[in-house]
Amino acid sequence: MSIPEELKAILTTISPETANMPLTEDTVLTDDLGLDNMSLLLFAVSVEDNFDIRFVGSPEIHTLGDIINYIKNYSKGLVIEHENGTYT
Amino acid sequence: MRKLGNKLFGLCLRAASCPIIRRPDGEPADSKPKIYVCGEVPPCEKISLIRALKCSVIFSRDEYPDSTVMCAVGSRRIIAADGGFNTEWIHEALRRLKQGESVMVFAESEGYGGAALMSLLSGAEIVPIAALYSRSKYKPFRRHNIMVGAPIQPNGNSVLSAEWVNSEIRRIDTAVSAIKGVRS
Numbered sequence: 001m002s003i004p005e006e007l008k009a010i011l012t013t014i015s016p017e018t019a020n021m022p023l024t025e026d027t028v029l030t031d032d033l034g035l036d037n038m039s040l041l042l043f044a045v046s047v048e049d050n051f052d053i054r055f056v057g058s059p060e061i062h063t064l065g066d067i068i069n070y071i072k073n074y075s076k077g078l079v080i081e082h083e084n085g086t087y088t
Numbered sequence: 089m090r091k092l093g094n095k096l097f098g099l100c101l102r103a104a105s106c107p108i109i110r111r112p113d114g115e116p117a118d119s120k121p122k123i124y125v126c127g128e129v130p131p132c133e134k135i136s137l138i139r140a141l142k143c144s145v146i147f148s149r150d151e152y153p154d155s156t157v158m159c160a161v162g163s164r165r166i167i168a169a170d171g172g173f174n175t176e177w178i179h180e181a182l183r184r185l186k187q188g189e190s191v192m193v194f195a196e197s198e199g200y201g202g203a204a205l206m207s208l209l210s211g212a213e214i215v216p217i218a219a220l221y222s223r224s225k226y227k228p229f230r231r232h233n234i235m236v237g238a239p240i241q242p243n244g245n246s247v248l249s250a251e252w253v254n255s256e257i258r259r260i261d262t263a264v265s266a267i268k269g270v271r272s
Contacts, residue, residue, distance in 0.1 A: 044172075
């Protein structure tokens with residue numbers, strides 16, 4: 001299963017009403033899908049669990065494309081924790 | 089100067105706040121870490137509750153406590169919860185629960201949904217609590233009673249979904265309201 005397909009499956013579990021919504025990399029999680037703070041937290045925790053990653057610091061994630069990029073960068077080792085506690 | 093005043097006030101609160109904890113049927117507390125959930129209470133009561141139950145507390149970044157509360161509670165006990173994709177606070181809370189430390193969530197911080205999620209991920213019980221006092225006779229430095237409700241077992245048979253969280257929030261809210269009813 002590709003990353004977008006897996007994300008769609010997670011989203012459908014968390015919020016079944018998103019099943020029939022068109023999802024693209026530009027889809028905004030809050031405005032387009034109507035996810036509230038709690039749903040975002042559930043989505044983040046589920047993504048971490050499914051892809052074996054961690055959202056570190058305060059990542060700027062607004063769209064599905066942002067998540068896909070984050071997952072790709074994380075698996076390439078491009079998300080690094082620095083000694084002063086910051087992440088890049 | 090104002091900061092110093094706040095710190096001194098915080099130290100006074102630390103010394104003064106020493107509530108009486110009442111458990112259902114006088115049951116003794118076990119040593120397992122718990123997730124305490126509490127309805128809305130004044131800041132002084134928050135300090136009393138956190139100190140009396142010797143637990144960490146989750147505050148959302150929006151209502152992060154000022155230096156008075158920080159000093160009275162101890163900054164090490166405070167976990168700052170951010171919205172969006174920052175999940176560090178929940179991992180920090182889970183780490184503390186795993187180490188045997190209890191965690192408290194107030195209704196107005198990340199809400200009961202965060203408590204339900206932590207309970208599912210850690211297996212820790214949710215324990216509703218309330219400070220018993222009459223709003224009209226509220227006195228900040230008086231010793232208050234803290235009522236501890238019956239624990240709510242984690243609902244581990246569910247998948248993470250908005251529907252599951254909402255049902256858990258209702259379950260917790262009912263349990264907290266049931267204790268609130270004791271004082272009236």
